[in-house]
Amino acid sequence: MPTQTPLLAQVDNALLERIRKARHLVVFTGAGVSAESGIPTFRDAQTGLWSRFDATELATPEAFQADPALVWGWYEWRRMKVLQAEPNSGHYAIARMEQHIPQVTVITQNVDDLHERAGSQNVLHLHGSLHQPRCFDCATPYQLDSVPTEPEGGRRLPPPLCPVCGGAVRPGVVWFGEALPTTVLPQAFEAAASCDVLLSVGTSSLVQPAAQIPFIAQQHGAAVAHINTQPIISKHSDDWMLLGVASVLLPKLETQAFSNIRP
Known part of the structure; x- marks a missing residue:
């Protein structure tokens, strides 16, 4: 014991x-x-209009496929918070x-x-890392802008497209259900x-x-x-x-x- x-x-x-x-x-x-x-830790209450969303429901491949702009916007908001921290x-x-x-x-x-x-x-x-996104389809790494576009108030933000295959770029983190x-x-x-x-x-x-x-x-x-x-x-x-x-x-x-x- x-x-x-x-x-x-x-x-x-x-x-x-x-x-x-x-x-x-x-x-x-x-x-x-x-x-x-x-x-804030992953499960802490989010701020502003992001508090309407359940973080655990945004952090899945299925959520990204269903609404990539919503998920990408939320992760860009998280990346912005990280870049503001020391x-x-x-x-x-x-x-x-x-x-x-x-x-x-x-x-x-x-x-x-x-x-x-x-x-x-x-x-x-x-x-994984918020700073190392990759293509959802072919996994090609994607270079982000150093300063994210702030997705204010839960605003959807369409993800960039992969320069290799044209697929949507996803955050470079491990989602629920992924190894x-x-x-x-x-x-x-x-x-x-x-x-x-x-x-x-x-x-x-x-x-x-x-x-x-x-x-x-x-x-x-x-x-x-x-x-x-x-x-x-x-x-x-x-x-x-x-x-x-x-x-x-x-x-x-x-x-x-x-x-x-x-x-």
Whole structure:
């Protein structure tokens, strides 16, 4: 039966030592990290007239086929919100760890680019990216304008057409009913299996198959620490649990493990 990992008011020295000596660090991030930059989580109430729509009903291939302008408009609104946001101190702390650890892999369930904008070099997007659309029919990548046209008040916005086949361009995210990217998921599993330390940040680690990532790391001998605002029920009693926000705890881990760096 799963045991609840003890909560730590202060960072444990044993965890700091594992981070300090790590040859490969994996940081597995979820919506909680982006939420601190002001990006609403997927299921949060939408603003303005977008509140009339159920996000889970817009995020399907069937919804796009039925009304591509509505779905494309909603995703362009989301992309606009992302571009208005800035990486927070948690994103920057992750990126700074690359200065001290030979290999750092970020595995994110978020579809924004805040990790990259903070300076992280090796980012695996399990759920795709708002910034990498592709043709619905032939999957050819499409280059977006840097600034989206704001679809005000739920206004439909016809998607661009693929220059190769003329099909409608779709958002480059994983929708309900779709599999995770076939190349990215094996890379994420491989990174988890080869790391010394895994930090699971801002995610409940309940949604499969991504939820396997901390367990894979644990099974291969890595130290696993969960950083979240709510306690995480872990199958492993020797995991660490740091209760709080990522923008505070990640810089704390980084500065205490590598005392010559200041946030």
